[in-house]
Amino acid sequence: MMMMTNRKEGSPFSQLHNAEQLSMPDAINVTPENPLLELFKFVAGFSGIVLVLYAICMYGVAALVPFIPPKDEGIFSPIALEFLKGKKTNPDLEKALQPDFETLLRSVPEVYRKELPLKLHVMDEDQLNAFAIPGGHIVTYTGLLNTFTGRDERLFVLAHEVGHFAKRHHLKKLGQGLSVYLLLMPINIFTPEVGKAFGRFVELDMVKHSQAQELEADLFALETMQTMHLDLMAPVRVFKQFRIANPDEDNHKWEASHPTSIERIEQVRAYLVAHPTVGETKQ
Numbered sequence: 001m002m003m004m005t006n007r008k009e010g011s012p013f014s015q016l017h018n019a020e021q022l023s024m025p026d027a028i029n030v031t032p033e034n035p036l037l038e039l040f041k042f043v044a045g046f047s048g049i050v051l052v053l054y055a056i057c058m059y060g061v062a063a064l065v066p067f068i069p070p071k072d073e074g075i076f077s078p079i080a081l082e083f084l085k086g087k088k089t090n091p092d093l094e095k096a097l098q099p100d101f102e103t104l105l106r107s108v109p110e111v112y113r114k115e116l117p118l119k120l121h122v123m124d125e126d127q128l129n130a131f132a133i134p135g136g137h138i139v140t141y142t143g144l145l146n147t148f149t150g151r152d153e154r155l156f157v158l159a160h161e162v163g164h165f166a167k168r169h170h171l172k173k174l175g176q177g178l179s180v181y182l183l184l185m186p187i188n189i190f191t192p193e194v195g196k197a198f199g200r201f202v203e204l205d206m207v208k209h210s211q212a213q214e215l216e217a218d219l220f221a222l223e224t225m226q227t228m229h230l231d232l233m234a235p236v237r238v239f240k241q242f243r244i245a246n247p248d249e250d251n252h253k254w255e256a257s258h259p260t261s262i263e264r265i266e267q268v269r270a271y272l273v274a275h276p277t278v279g280e281t282k283q
Helices: 012-023 035-067 070-084 091-105 110-115 142-147 151-166 169-190 192-227 234-245 261-274
Strands: 119-123 130-133 137-141
Touching: 035 169, 035 192, 070 130, 070 137, 091 119, 091 142, 091 151, 119 142, 130 151, 130 169, 137 142, 137 151, 151 169, 151 192, 151 234, 169 192, 192 234, 192 261, 234 261
Parallel strands: 119 137
Antiparallel strands: 130 137
């Protein structure tokens, strides 16, 4: 009978085996990766996911908005009227502008005229401003109308605001802002520093989108004015006046919701080159 003999604890083989166990404890996780490299990969991956979600928020909303019927925008009308309530208006100027405004509205898609009639409001304040409010309301100020007394200049300003409705800019901006806010909320809660950095990126990107929408509304106004056989140099005169009122606009163009007056004038001149008209030589 063959018998297996036990190794003695003091043998060289057993000492080597024990040394290997001591040198490589099971509890230690040894990784060949540099911790900083791992952190970089995590941050890059997380940032990539956030950017993809942000792109979905921005471009997904912009793609969906055209499918929203204009009549559904009426839900915002009470909010707009509440905003306007108590503000001093100028009924005489509203009445004087109404015929031209109605002529202008014929350039808007018919579905807008039927389902969401646009209404003009003239606020009696000395401001060089006009804007569109979701719900079908266009607001301008006596300060702007007193500055631009010419019919063509006034109609360009109103056509620009109508363009925001025709291009659904207000709904796009509203939907994009809400979706991005919901995206940033958990990021700000769990990783405040990342949320702060990404929030700054969002601000700058929103400015870029806003400026693009303003140029698009300018282009809509130019096309409308050409259809109405108006003076296409009128927008240039408007923007030159804006430049005088805001001479340091170049210093804030990276955070301004509107392009600089120079950029807007350049677009007008480019349009005139591409679409020669009788009125382009007027100064």
